[in-house]
Amino acid sequence: MSNSTANLIELFSSIQGEGSQIGLRQVFIRFFGCNLSCEYCDTNVGVDAGLCRIEQTPGRADFKEIANPVDMNLVLSHLQGWVQEWPKVHHSISLTGGEPLLHLDTLHRWLPELRLILPVHLETNGVLHFALSRVISDIDYISMDIKLPSSSGEIDLWEHHRQFLEVAVQAEVSVKIVVNSTTELWEIERTAGMIAAVDCNIPLIIQPETADDLSIRISTLSLLELQEVASLILPDVRIIPQTHRFIGLL
Numbered sequence: 001m002s003n004s005t006a007n008l009i010e011l012f013s014s015i016q017g018e019g020s021q022i023g024l025r026q027v028f029i030r031f032f033g034c035n036l037s038c039e040y041c042d043t044n045v046g047v048d049a050g051l052c053r054i055e056q057t058p059g060r061a062d063f064k065e066i067a068n069p070v071d072m073n074l075v076l077s078h079l080q081g082w083v084q085e086w087p088k089v090h091h092s093i094s095l096t097g098g099e100p101l102l103h104l105d106t107l108h109r110w111l112p113e114l115r116l117i118l119p120v121h122l123e124t125n126g127v128l129h130f131a132l133s134r135v136i137s138d139i140d141y142i143s144m145d146i147k148l149p150s151s152s153g154e155i156d157l158w159e160h161h162r163q164f165l166e167v168a169v170q171a172e173v174s175v176k177i178v179v180n181s182t183t184e185l186w187e188i189e190r191t192a193g194m195i196a197a198v199d200c201n202i203p204l205i206i207q208p209e210t211a212d213d214l215s216i217r218i219s220t221l222s223l224l225e226l227q228e229v230a231s232l233i234l235p236d237v238r239i240i241p242q243t244h245r246f247i248g249l250l
């Protein structure tokens with residue numbers, strides 16, 4: 001695989017359902033593969049790495065499958081076509097996964113070209129700080145996770161997250177944590193303290209873990225208590241569920 005190609009899962013148009021860009025229309029490019037294995041992950045389960053599905057018309061779910069790896073020129077011409085035929089519809093391009101920063105060489109080559117079409121929004125698990133430092137100058141917005149041990153099962157990523165945040169703050173960044181009924185107050189305090197030490201104006205998004213049947217795996221009272229604890233440290237703490245799932249969008 002050359003650095004002008006990448007293994008992708010899908011390319012499609014939808015609204016951003018999470019975080020600080022919530023509700024905005026974006027082009028999503030979902031990269032294959034992840035360096036973590038969160039207990040709540042449903043992203044890579046059952047995905048065939050050999051095929052990428054590409055939506056032909058923005059938001060119409062008329063997918064066509066092509067073989068991986070996907071060439072950058074195909075992605076660029078597809079997006080240029082969308083921007084010409086549907087001008088001003090999309091706010092930005094969201095790079096998601098899996099973990100896009102695993103594809104560092106590809107991003108290094110693709111990002112300047114993508115950014116000529118639309119601003120670039122990176123959705124990341126917030127661990128690969130060295131990779132981020134190589135491409136941060138070509139990213140406009142970052143939505144980074146901090147993986148809480150209680151909900152994710154990942155136990156010791158704090159220092160990786162701290163170093164990542166130190167780099168990410170060069171772009172417009174927000175932090176997302178997924179919480180459930182096992183989340184403990186010290187995890188919220190540690191997260192908020194880490195953010196405040198870098199820049200206390202970075203928004204913290206508390207996202208309740210959502211089951212397949214769209215039920216929430218934490219009580220509303222517990223959610224409010226977590227927000228109260230974080231708000232003692234940070235001025236911008238929001239509770240936002242995965243809204244796109246509630247209206248049946250990808």
Ligand code: SF4
Nearest residue numbers: 034036038041098125
């Ligand atoms: S970081 Fe995201 S894609 Fe990777 S395992 Fe966790 S939830 Fe899944």
